[in-house]
Amino acid sequence: MSDVPVAPVTRHRILVVDDDRRMASGRAEWLCSRGWHAFAAGSAAEAVRSPGREQAFACLVDALLPDDGGRRVADAVRAASPTAGVVAVVPNEAAAPSWADAVVTMPGRDDAILAALEAAHHAATLDGSPSTATRTGLVGQHPGLLHVLDIMDRVARTPATVLITGESGTGKSLLARQFHTASRRPGRFVEVACGCLAEPLLDSELFGHVAGAFTGATADRSGKFLQADGGTIFLDEIATASPALQVKLLRVLQEMEFEPVGGGETKAVDARVILATNDDLARLVAEGRFREDLFWRINVVTIEMPPLRERAADIPLLADHFLWQAARQAGRRIDGLAPETVATLVGHAWPGNVRELQHAIERAVFLGRSPVVEPGDLPAAVLASGASLAADHRHPLKNALAAPERQLILDALERSGWRRDIAARSLGINRTTLYKKLKRLGLDVADLQPAR
Numbered sequence: 001m002s003d004v005p006v007a008p009v010t011r012h013r014i015l016v017v018d019d020d021r022r023m024a025s026g027r028a029e030w031l032c033s034r035g036w037h038a039f040a041a042g043s044a045a046e047a048v049r050s051p052g053r054e055q056a057f058a059c060l061v062d063a064l065l066p067d068d069g070g071r072r073v074a075d076a077v078r079a080a081s082p083t084a085g086v087v088a089v090v091p092n093e094a095a096a097p098s099w100a101d102a103v104v105t106m107p108g109r110d111d112a113i114l115a116a117l118e119a120a121h122h123a124a125t126l127d128g129s130p131s132t133a134t135r136t137g138l139v140g141q142h143p144g145l146l147h148v149l150d151i152m153d154r155v156a157r158t159p160a161t162v163l164i165t166g167e168s169g170t171g172k173s174l175l176a177r178q179f180h181t182a183s184r185r186p187g188r189f190v191e192v193a194c195g196c197l198a199e200p201l202l203d204s205e206l207f208g209h210v211a212g213a214f215t216g217a218t219a220d221r222s223g224k225f226l227q228a229d230g231g232t233i234f235l236d237e238i239a240t241a242s243p244a245l246q247v248k249l250l251r252v253l254q255e256m257e258f259e260p261v262g263g264g265e266t267k268a269v270d271a272r273v274i275l276a277t278n279d280d281l282a283r284l285v286a287e288g289r290f291r292e293d294l295f296w297r298i299n300v301v302t303i304e305m306p307p308l309r310e311r312a313a314d315i316p317l318l319a320d321h322f323l324w325q326a327a328r329q330a331g332r333r334i335d336g337l338a339p340e341t342v343a344t345l346v347g348h349a350w351p352g353n354v355r356e357l358q359h360a361i362e363r364a365v366f367l368g369r370s371p372v373v374e375p376g377d378l379p380a381a382v383l384a385s386g387a388s389l390a391a392d393h394r395h396p397l398k399n400a401l402a403a404p405e406r407q408l409i410l411d412a413l414e415r416s417g418w419r420r421d422i423a424a425r426s427l428g429i430n431r432t433t434l435y436k437k438l439k440r441l442g443l444d445v446a447d448l449q450p451a452r
Helices: 021-033 044-049 069-080 110-127 143-155 172-183 199-207 243-255 281-286 292-298 312-330 339-347 353-367 380-392 396-415 420-427 431-440
Strands: 013-017 037-041 056-062 085-091 102-106 162-165 189-193 232-236 272-277 301-304
Touching: 013 021, 013 044, 013 069, 021 037, 021 056, 037 044, 044 069, 056 069, 056 110, 069 085, 069 172, 085 110, 102 110, 143 172, 143 301, 143 396, 162 172, 172 189, 172 232, 172 272, 189 199, 199 243, 243 292, 281 292, 312 339, 312 353, 312 396, 339 353, 339 380, 396 420, 396 431, 420 431
Parallel strands: 013 037, 013 056, 056 085, 085 102, 162 272, 162 301, 189 232, 232 272
Antiparallel strands: none
């Protein structure tokens, strides 16, 4: 290793994770020689339990850890140390993983590794405000989203079953992952898309099978529930489960016991169950397409993810979050979004919700030529619906954000019983600022509040 400047004398903690234990130990020893306080872990499971997660400055993790281990390590480190940066160690010319704050390619120079650790910590510090991001893509300040995160904080460490509802693309899977991270459960996060597999395959996928259970079953196989023992299992698109599977799920949720396909031995697991759907389960129950007893069993804690069209004020925050994330992945210099671009984004209805916005920003970064993202870099559908807003106003950003700001203030006033002092506190501003905003937006509280 070359001679590079020693790290700060404060001996910041660094967690080094690689499934080649010698490699992890070697890098940790080298970082210690540079003045850091480094810990080595030879697997994702060991890293999740490591004391190096606590008060960590950064984490240096092999991007090729099996079973999505890099993401699990990143989630665990960030849960313990919200401002810890995560550096992914990737093979030469490999794509940067989305969960990393910075990337270093191997074999890498010593100064590149140290620079990546500093850059990752800096990025994490900027992104780590709890009011604007949870480090999983759940970004925003809308009261509906903050209410979701508040429920998560209160429920995460309990064993309660959670049902997440909402339109496609609103972030149900991201919330489920954040639930697992916040729960501090030592096991894995296991995700199952119930709508992607036929019933016989889904049965085996969830509960496993024994050798000879069906054609092609040449060996015993553990299912997703067993893989999630000690952790969390996330059942997405639960409304697509067949009647037979619903019966089995009801038993598992009640007793946490099941038998593999073709087997007679009962398996017991300790797994947190989170389910998600974009269907109206109550309607499906009324139509006889979903078991009522299963519905009431999973309807313990229900969280509805708000659609993006109701969170217009969050669109610039989300766009900025995805912009820097995509810029890191592309290795491009990006200075930001043009004001006209922001206005165009706010003017679009986003039927695909946050997922559609993320893909639009990624396209703009990957295909754009300028360091400033212009409206023309956006997909045609976004440009067509949002461009008129940008063209019709002299100050597009100010006017585009006026409507959601107006709605936020009205919601706060209504919740507070039209008490302006209480509404101001809930919005995080003082009364004088609220009065100025009311005047600027042409809102008269006396005229707005209902007659008594």
